[in-house]
Amino acid sequence: MEAKIAQSIKLSTRIDTVKIVEKPNGFLPVSQRCKEQQRFQTSISTQLPKRTSAHHKPVVFKVSCAYKRFPASVLQSGGFPATLDEALILKDKSQEIGPYLNGRCIYLVGMMGSGKTTVGRILSDILGYSFFDCDVLVEQAVGGISVAEIFNLYGESFFRENESEVLRKLSSMHHLVVSTGGGAVIRPINWKYMRSGISVWLDVPLEALARRIAAVGTDSRPLLHDESGDAYLKTFKRLSVLLKERSGAYANANARVSLEYIAAKLGYMDVNNLTPAVIAIEALEQIGSYLKEDGIAV
Ligand SMILES: Nc1ncnc2c1ncn2[C@@H]1O[C@H](COP(=O)(O)OP(=O)(O)OP(=O)(O)O)[C@@H](O)[C@H]1O
Numbered sequence: 001m002e003a004k005i006a007q008s009i010k011l012s013t014r015i016d017t018v019k020i021v022e023k024p025n026g027f028l029p030v031s032q033r034c035k036e037q038q039r040f041q042t043s044i045s046t047q048l049p050k051r052t053s054a055h056h057k058p059v060v061f062k063v064s065c066a067y068k069r070f071p072a073s074v075l076q077s078g079g080f081p082a083t084l085d086e087a088l089i090l091k092d093k094s095q096e097i098g099p100y101l102n103g104r105c106i107y108l109v110g111m112m113g114s115g116k117t118t119v120g121r122i123l124s125d126i127l128g129y130s131f132f133d134c135d136v137l138v139e140q141a142v143g144g145i146s147v148a149e150i151f152n153l154y155g156e157s158f159f160r161e162n163e164s165e166v167l168r169k170l171s172s173m174h175h176l177v178v179s180t181g182g183g184a185v186i187r188p189i190n191w192k193y194m195r196s197g198i199s200v201w202l203d204v205p206l207e208a209l210a211r212r213i214a215a216v217g218t219d220s221r222p223l224l225h226d227e228s229g230d231a232y233l234k235t236f237k238r239l240s241v242l243l244k245e246r247s248g249a250y251a252n253a254n255a256r257v258s259l260e261y262i263a264a265k266l267g268y269m270d271v272n273n274l275t276p277a278v279i280a281i282e283a284l285e286q287i288g289s290y291l292k293e294d295g296i297a298v
């Protein structure tokens with residue numbers, strides 16, 4: 001039974017060491033280790049299927065875990081649960097570099113679908129920063145219409161002007177994690193604004209980008225949705241052209257978070273197995289290295 005629980009609980013790699021005893025009311029006492037350390041308030045509820053035969057049917061467990069020092073998005077980001085170990089490492093790393101950041105904003109750059117929003121939300125929560133998405137700010141500035149509609153109605157250069165204006169305004173602010181639009185890096189003026197903070201490139205291989213984007217569709221991405229055919233292939237093709245044009249510009253970022261590098265470091269064969277929390281940890285590490293190289297941190 002413990003093996004089944006470990007399989008169905010994605011929340012923590014630690015929880016599989018816990019002894020769980022079935023109670024008549026369907027609630028289970030949980031993690032002794034968590035309790036001992038006074039770290040977690042974990043509740044596990046279970047819907048026990050009626051036993052219709054002598055065989056035990058698999059039990060479906062629903063786990064919710066709250067830890068007062070970990071904001072919700074650190075533990076659960078866009079459907080990717082962070083392990084408690086990951087949450088602790090994130091906390092440690094943010095405490096390590098936080099004082100050296102001195103409130104400077106973090107600008108996440110990278111291709112569409114690279115995870116700027118998903119990873120950005122984790123970083124903002126763990127650093128105690130606010131999160132802003134440039135695309136959303138442009139949409140608001142243009143009267144609440146979508147990026148796709150802005151492209152359609154007014155064209156790309158109008159969008160780019162507004163994007164630069166949003167970045168200009170953000171550049172005078174502090175304590176923000178900013179998810180920039182995928183194409184923000186192509187205008188030199190935007191780099192001037194982003195230099196007010198620390199820029200971080202989320203470098204994701206094309207295959208992974210195309211896979212993520214094809215999974216959710218290209219309708220909201222005006223630079224992708226003008227071709228017909230297989231979603232993965234057309235996305236891959238279009239992204240590869242854009243990446244060729246832009247990779248030099250992304251490389252201007254102060255720090256680079258390469259998913260291929262993280263996967264190699266952790267011994268993973270497939271970058272698709274890297275969770276947003278693991279990527280956020282690497283982002284904090286790379287920001288720390290940049291601060292050290294720049295003589296800001298010791
Ligand atoms: N580490 C990951 N593994 C698998 N899927 C991910 C990962 N990070 C993000 N995703 C998924 O990829 C998609 C794009 O992520 P996200 O919106 O964070 O990227 P983005 O860089 O902000 O994209 P855009 O610039 O187009 O807004 C989402 O569906 C998200 O759930």
Ligand SMILES: O=C(O)C1=C[C@@H](O)[C@@H](O)[C@H](O)C1
Pocket residue numbers: 111112135147180181182183184220221222223
């Ligand atoms: O890569 C790009 O050029 C874009 C990415 C999106 O974030 C949006 O900013 C817009 O769709 C353009």
